[in-house]
Amino acid sequence: MREAGRLxxxxxxxxKWPVLHEGSVPRFDPATWDFQxxxxxxxxxxxTWDEFTALPMKDVxxxxxCVTRWSRFDVRWRxxxxxxxxxxxxxxxxxxxxxxxAERGYTSNVPLADLLxxxxxxxxxxxxxxxxxxxxxxxxxxxxxLYAWKSVKWVRGVEFMAQNAPGFWEQxxxxxxxxxxxxxxxxx
Ligand SMILES: Nc1nc2c(c(=O)[nH]1)N[C@H]1C(S)=C(S)[C@@H](COP(=O)(O)O)O[C@H]1N2
Ligand SMILES: [Mo]
Numbered sequence: 001m002r003e004a005g006r007l008x009x010x011x012x013x014x015x016k017w018p019v020l021h022e023g024s025v026p027r028f029d030p031a032t033w034d035f036q037x038x039x040x041x042x043x044x045x046x047x048t049w050d051e052f053t054a055l056p057m058k059d060v061x062x063x064x065x066c067v068t069r070w071s072r073f074d075v076r077w078r079x080x081x082x083x084x085x086x087x088x089x090x091x092x093x094x095x096x097x098x099x100x101x102a103e104r105g106y107t108s109n110v111p112l113a114d115l116l117x118x119x120x121x122x123x124x125x126x127x128x129x130x131x132x133x134x135x136x137x138x139x140x141x142x143x144x145x146l147y148a149w150k151s152v153k154w155v156r157g158v159e160f161m162a163q164n165a166p167g168f169w170e171q172x173x174x175x176x177x178x179x180x181x182x183x184x185x186x187x188x
Contacts, residue, residue: 006063008180011071018070019134022168026103026154028138035139036157037085040095045088052139053124055080060119062144064151065180077142079123082115085158095160099167100141103154108167109176110143110150112160119144122155147178147185 007013030049037045057080064072091112098115100108114120123142124131131137136153143150149169170176175184 006073007071008065009183010185011065011069011180014070014072017072017135018066020066020068020148021134021153022106023104025133028133030138033138034156036101037089037160038157039099039160040092040162041160042090042092047088049138052080052122055084057081057124058121060121060123060142060144062119062142064144064148067147067149067174067178067180067185071180075144076127077121077123078125078128079121079139079142081118082120082122082141083118085122086116091160094162097161097164099159099161099165100150100152100155101157101159102152103156106152106154106168108150108152109161109165109170110146111164111177114143114146115158117143117145145179147174147180149174150178 033049035047035052057078059078061074061076064075096112098110098112100110120143122139124139139155140153141151141155173186175187178184
């Protein structure tokens with residue numbers, strides 16, 4: 001055990017990797033895939049697959065906590081840190097929140113400060129292999145310190161916002177922030 005209290009309250013450890021998402025697994029076509037940055041930026045940005053995968057990458061080993069009460073320890077991700085994306089854009093000073101956008105209209109809102117954490121990345125690999133399709137191939141966001149519904153699979157872009165706004169699960173009763181150690185599962 002790396003530290004006591006590593007398992008958040010109300011969670012159980014799993015050694016498997018459950019698959020959890022709304023809808024079906026989208027198809028990936030590198031010729032049409034893009035990553036779009038919109039909202040409160042000086043200039044919107046569009047990256048092609050080749051441009052996105054040329055960005056610097058690093059490894060992050062982190063635990064994963066789903067609001068449905070399973071946690072996985074020591075998940076190894078490799079991908080593009082959110083801070084690398086920040087180097088390509090000028091965010092306007094009033095941008096404080098981000099809507100993360102995925103295939104099929106899935107969204108989740110995350111404060112910009114949380115995305116700037118060194119452990120937040122756009123993961124392309126898991127344990128040295130490309131992400132399995134059902135786990136977000138080709139790219140998913142990983143925000144390990146929040147409940148995993150914020151770790152958006154099949155991510156396609158981010159929109160910078162001045163005000164917080166609920167994403168898909170947040171509109172359906174999940175907590176607007178989602179800290180597993182404070183058991184922020186549901187709103188209200
Ligand atoms: N695009 C998309 N990303 C998503 C979801 C989803 O429904 N659609 N579900 C979230 C939820 S609730 C969880 S717990 C994790 C599960 O990731 P996994 O299937 O790789 O374990 O993905 C998150 N990312
Ligand atoms: Mo979840």
